[in-house]
Amino acid sequence: LAQSTSPDYRPQYHFTPPQNWINDPNGLVYYDGEYHLFYQHNPFGNEWGHMSWGHAVSPDLLHWEHLPVAIPEFTNPDTKAQTAIFSGSSMIDKGNKNGLCPTGTKDCMIAVYTGNVTKGDQQLAQYQNLAYSADKGRTWTQYAKNPIVDIGSKEFRDPNVFWYAPQQKWVMATVKATEHRVALYESKDLKNWQFMSHFGNVGDTTKVWECPALMPVPIQNEKGKSRWVLFISAGHPQADYVGMQYFVGTFNGKEFKLDPANPRPIAPSVMNVVDWGKDYYAAIQYNNLPTEQRGPVMIGWLNNWAYANHLPTTPFKGAMSLPRQISLKRTRTGLQLIQQPIEGVTRLRGDRRIQKILRLTNQSQPLDQTTSNAYELELEIVPGAAKTVGLKLAKGPKSETILQYTDGLLQLDRRRSGNVSFDKRFPSIEEAPVALQNGVLKLRIFIDKSIIEVFANNGERVITDQIFPNPATGDTPSGGIELFVDGGSAVFRNITRWTYK
Numbered sequence: 001l002a003q004s005t006s007p008d009y010r011p012q013y014h015f016t017p018p019q020n021w022i023n024d025p026n027g028l029v030y031y032d033g034e035y036h037l038f039y040q041h042n043p044f045g046n047e048w049g050h051m052s053w054g055h056a057v058s059p060d061l062l063h064w065e066h067l068p069v070a071i072p073e074f075t076n077p078d079t080k081a082q083t084a085i086f087s088g089s090s091m092i093d094k095g096n097k098n099g100l101c102p103t104g105t106k107d108c109m110i111a112v113y114t115g116n117v118t119k120g121d122q123q124l125a126q127y128q129n130l131a132y133s134a135d136k137g138r139t140w141t142q143y144a145k146n147p148i149v150d151i152g153s154k155e156f157r158d159p160n161v162f163w164y165a166p167q168q169k170w171v172m173a174t175v176k177a178t179e180h181r182v183a184l185y186e187s188k189d190l191k192n193w194q195f196m197s198h199f200g201n202v203g204d205t206t207k208v209w210e211c212p213a214l215m216p217v218p219i220q221n222e223k224g225k226s227r228w229v230l231f232i233s234a235g236h237p238q239a240d241y242v243g244m245q246y247f248v249g250t251f252n253g254k255e256f257k258l259d260p261a262n263p264r265p266i267a268p269s270v271m272n273v274v275d276w277g278k279d280y281y282a283a284i285q286y287n288n289l290p291t292e293q294r295g296p297v298m299i300g301w302l303n304n305w306a307y308a309n310h311l312p313t314t315p316f317k318g319a320m321s322l323p324r325q326i327s328l329k330r331t332r333t334g335l336q337l338i339q340q341p342i343e344g345v346t347r348l349r350g351d352r353r354i355q356k357i358l359r360l361t362n363q364s365q366p367l368d369q370t371t372s373n374a375y376e377l378e379l380e381i382v383p384g385a386a387k388t389v390g391l392k393l394a395k396g397p398k399s400e401t402i403l404q405y406t407d408g409l410l411q412l413d414r415r416r417s418g419n420v421s422f423d424k425r426f427p428s429i430e431e432a433p434v435a436l437q438n439g440v441l442k443l444r445i446f447i448d449k450s451i452i453e454v455f456a457n458n459g460e461r462v463i464t465d466q467i468f469p470n471p472a473t474g475d476t477p478s479g480g481i482e483l484f485v486d487g488g489s490a491v492f493r494n495i496t497r498w499t500y501k
């Protein structure tokens with residue numbers, strides 16, 4: 001990895017690029033022992049620009065090997081127009097049935113992405129292109145008959161392509177970003193695409209719609225049952241930010257239909273939030289998962305467009321979330337999205353410390369101190385009648401990040417988390433409604449230098465945020481943890497912390 005001038009900020013077990021800017025995960029696909037992670041990348045700088053697909057592979061979705069840029073931005077030699085490689089997806093054409101790869105290629109890896117065409121300052125087009133690779137994603141060739149889908153728009157992007165087995169065809173979900181609509185297409189050969197239907201103008205329409213992801217999601221405890229879920233990157237419950245929403249419904253191969261009872265009868269304008277923090281966006285699912293990995297598995301960009309270009313990290317900017325295994329759960333308010341880190345993360349667990357039970361009354365108490373700030377912390381809180389109960393995380397002499405439960409809300413307050421001044425929209429408090437389960441709040445917290453991912457009540461609510469404890473003010477991001485209770489007494493139990501390898 002390139003030498004970092006902000007070494008305390010580079011996460012240890014979350015993906016970051018060796019250097020330069022990244023945004024959305026792209027082309028998530030498994031093939032022949034490798035999980036591929038392509039991503040929006042600027043090979044030339046530490047801010048957005050020159051969009052290309054960067055590339056890494058992993059045997060387990062946790063340990064990544066960095067590879068050279070896979071699909072670079074290119075220039076048309078005749079028109080001099082530039083095509084940037086915007087977001088999209090990858091799939092495997094088993095047996096090279098569509099003959100895109102050279103004859104004799106066993107299986108052909110395909111990338112379907114948005115070509116964002118510009119000339120100078122002028123944007124000329126946004127359409128869907130195809131590229132193929134006969135060597136496991138290392139080198140790519142642009143399809144000679146690009147674009148494969150062009151509607152003459154400049155706001156038409158982020159193709160999410162998957163195999164629809166019941167009708168033996170490929171389906172593509174794209175967005176008409178400024179119309180807040182998803183457009184669905186079908187194809188038998190990945191080259192010729194037919195329009196099928198639109199879905200949209202529901203949920204959040206305050207921001208452009210980006211990065212659709214459509215997939216069947218299993219329902220917990222209902223063997224063999226699933227529902228289709230459509231994820232959209234759009235607005236956030238807090239107006240100045242972007243975030244993700246989801247819709248639960250049915251898909252008959254042609255149309256996605258919203259089931260308005262799930263997760264609950266929400267007003268059409270209210271979004272079902274995927275992650276209640278500020279730093280989870282543009283997540284898509286893996287294609288072609290191996291049978292030993294339960295799915296769907298999604299990875300998101302751990303950032304927010306509100307301040308992404310200003311993060312105080314060099315020589316890289318941007319990280320990916322832990323891979324999340326998703327499911328649906330039947331609750332009193334209908335089918336609810338559940339997100340959990342993939343089960344494999346427990347293989348990263350190193351030293352373990354356990355504290356069985358602690359009762360605190362209007363007081364705070366430090367938990368074991370550690371020099372490591374890459375760890376997982378699991379605990380149960382019984383708030384009882386206490387007004388506020390919680391934890392101070394990444395606590396240094398001058399900084400702390402507060403995770404607390406009060407009035408039925410789980411809050412993450414990063415206003416004093418360290419360097420928050422690089423962008424006025426960075427300091428913030430996140431807030432998620434969480435119902436106790438039999439009086440208990442279960443938390444699973446992942447801290448990784450500049451990242452906090454909180455999974456509450458077995459993944460019913462997730463809050464993901466970045467923090468930048470500031471060494472300039474004496475705050476090295478230590479593993480400082482403090483428990484506290486205000487306005488009564490509460491119990492903390494089964495507190496377990498694992499240092500991460």
Ligand code: FRU
Pocket residue numbers: 023024040051086087114157158210211282
């Ligand atoms: C989402 C997004 C996509 C686009 C890409 C460009 O973060 O805006 O809609 O394809 O980033 O980098």
